[in-house]
Amino acid sequence: MDKQWIGCAQGNFRVGRPAGFKPDIIVLHSADGSLAEAGMRYKKSGALQSMHYAIGNNGEIHQYVQEADTAFHSGLVVNPSAGFIKQKPNTNPNFFSIGIALEVPVVGQPTATQLAACSKLIREIADRWGINVDADHVLSHSAIRASVNCPGSSVDIASLIAAALPDPAANLVAGKQVGLLSRANLRGRPSVSAPVVRVMDAGSKVDVVSFAVGDVVSGNGFWYQDKDGCFFWAGATDRPNPQVLATPNEGDASTDTMVLGGQPAAVVAGLAINRSRFRLPAGQFFTERPKKDLIVLHFTAGSSAKSAFDTWTGDAQHIAAAYLVDVDGTVYEVFDPTQWAYHLGVQGFNGRLDQRSIAIEIANVGPLRPAADNPEVLNWWPPRRGQTQPFGSKYCDKTQTAKYMQTNYRGEQYFATFPTQQVQAIRLLLNDLCGRFAIPKTLPPKAKQFERDLAFFQHYSGIASHVNFRSDKWDIGPAFDWAALGIANAHGA
Template sequence: MDKKWIGCAPGNCRVGRPAGFKPDIIVLHSADGSLADASVRYNKSGALQSMHYAIGNNGEIHQYVLEADTAFHAGLVVNPEAELIKQRPNTNPNFFSIGIALEEPLLGSPTAAQLAACSNLIREIADRWHITVDAAHVLSHSAIRASVNCPGSTIDIISLIATALPDPAVNLVAGKQLGLLSRANLRSRPSVSAPVLRVLDAGSKVEIVSFTVGDSVSGNGYWYQDKDNCFFWAGATDRPNPQVLATSNESEADTDTMALGDQAAAVGTGLVINRSRFRLPAGQFFPERPKKDLIVLHFTAGSSAKSAFDTWIGDAQHIAAAYLVDVDGTVYEVFDPAQWAYHLGVKGFNGRLDQRSIAIEIANVGPLRPAADNPDVLNWWSPRRGQTESFGSKYCDKAQTDKYMQTSYRGEAYFATFPAQQVQAIRLLLNDLCGRFSIQKTLPPTARQFERDLDFFQSYSGIASHVNFRCDKWDIGPAFDWAALGIANAHGA
């Protein structure tokens, strides 16, 4: 990449890196003004401030400090969110980081040229220093110093990470045709703020050349690129997840299955998993591999596995479950269960409970309520089109007693049951995970199985459910056929 060497004043950086440190992370900043302002500031004697690089709105890159030297850009640590900073509590992050500042945008949003230059620079630096390109190693300044809003909300670091990754799937979708399920705006870049170049009607067929991650719409951050270099949102198509198009046999992508774990053992138990349809890209979960001693069961409060995945894809909050189990019993691996994402929503533990646990999200609508206009009908929470109130969509008639259980639990009286094929898939998955990760195959003590008790469950090892950690949740609740798992309850009060 072309870079313009500017340099900085002596004393505003340090030659070399102390104690054998090398760059392990890349930190993104706001330049607090224009590229010219940054150059003046870093060359002011006694400023004690510098950056390795700054990128202008036009994509121009200025360099002030050699990568092998230490720039003064992120030395003050305040309530850090980044795990690598927490793991080195007495170490100046300048010693093991490279700083990149982005010129403040002229019209409120960064330009496509600036973002492309930043993405390419991240990739180049990462290759040079063997830095993993993910959310643990490409950070905002605010992840180190919580008291600053830097580089600001207009910089989508997750998208930068995604575009910096050399995703081999990108090269496998060229020439494939997609069908549009709704009208699609073709834009100059993958952003809802980009100019609309033309509009295609529902039912149209479009040949694509690539895909990327851009603005998230309804939870999906994927965008396709056509032959005319126009971008359109993947959620408007019959293939909202481009990874499916990149499978060896795209027509079978929805049913592609692979054995979990040990091939022979997995086949023998009948457990299969789909690793192609609902797969989160790198950067939307954490790459660390902490020890696992807990499995937590959730339900989606939605009608399908897809409804849950659509809320995770493109979300920068790293909320997801390692597995989705659909109504028909299909098991989807969303990311490697040895890694982790937030799924419990429990405050005060700094993610420790999420890190030690494997989350399984089960497609189930959850609590039901009699319809306001017909007490013989049970509705679930999702409103019908044009309505705003909850519990506005019909789930079943009361006469369909196999579809629900009537029981009083946490203020609700009716809960959707789980199909036998789904329960069987969960049983097989639990058996496999407990075996692979040496997790105790046990349920909570009977007296605690449906209760929240953080004092107990923060050290409990085995299989639990979301209700054990949150008093405002129902999942997975009393309507699940717990006995069908064939797993005993642990002893204890």
């Protein structure tokens, strides 16, 4: 990880650690203000206060004391709740700890970027010193000194620990081989800022022993580790998603294509996924990785993938879909489908339906209505510029029968159709996701395919659409060519 060395005043820390102590625990603090204020405090002569690291709201990491040296951050012990501290009643905790402070946000909660940086730093420190990443070894300052509320209730240490745990599949790639699609730099750690140890040519075959999550390049944060302990970016290989390489039936699984050289690399036959153009920033989706057993299809009620993406960026409500499929059939991954965001808008389930499902948003304008001034023209919902009347923007003439379907569904008579290339892209994406996540490749029973039935769909596994969960929605509606998916309906009432 990139860190900015700041340093602190002599006398505010101790060189080395006494009596052979080494770091055994990581202690989390509040910085009691901004990153700048923390740095000034540690540089003030005679303050007798310091920290190894502090992390800004934007994820920037400042370092003040070397990890091998003793920072003064947790020396006063008051009614400790931490078992590790109780086991050493007469020992200064500074001798065997590393301190990390979090910059206090001006308003609201710690940012997702800040917390993600904290988890990565915890993981890096733990690997360096052999520290177990658990509640006994990653703890709050208040667990040592009960008289302080530090770092405060807004910092969920359990979530930080969970995010810092290594991927359980990391060791399952040992003994596997990957091929390089382009030249790759081998580095000492999974970061583009790490020095290059050597360079491998395109076409090389490399035996790997593990993988890690490091710097994100073109939407891919996975890095392989070779037998010599060097790391190289997984996106340069024919297996850009190491989690697929770790599966027992890897030969049949999707390789989860990544963007290479700015272009989608179609390693899975016929399917290309662009992971760079519409990528949702960290903090606008949830990083938990719940089990997935459901795929929900939506349409954007807009004319392009970009129009949908623009409504999600900067939205603090964490509303988004993992995938966008544009009119031309281009598939965009917005965030890792193992994670989640709100997309259903169903009350009373505390997000459980959103967590277990993967959302696919399809660029389609949805229902159409005849224009008020010309019934031979079909409009979609946006008003004309300068007007407030909905369904005021022209979509097509009624003579353009390939662009719409006339039918009666939920109070509307006309619906925009989906281009063939878009439907085929959706078919390939569904095949990929069902295979990758072991989701049943079935559509709802015919009697329920276009109906809302929460009692049924809260337990249904397979492929569904938004109308199955909301009676006030039309997506993806009757105009979609369901038969072109080649997927059978599930049996049921």
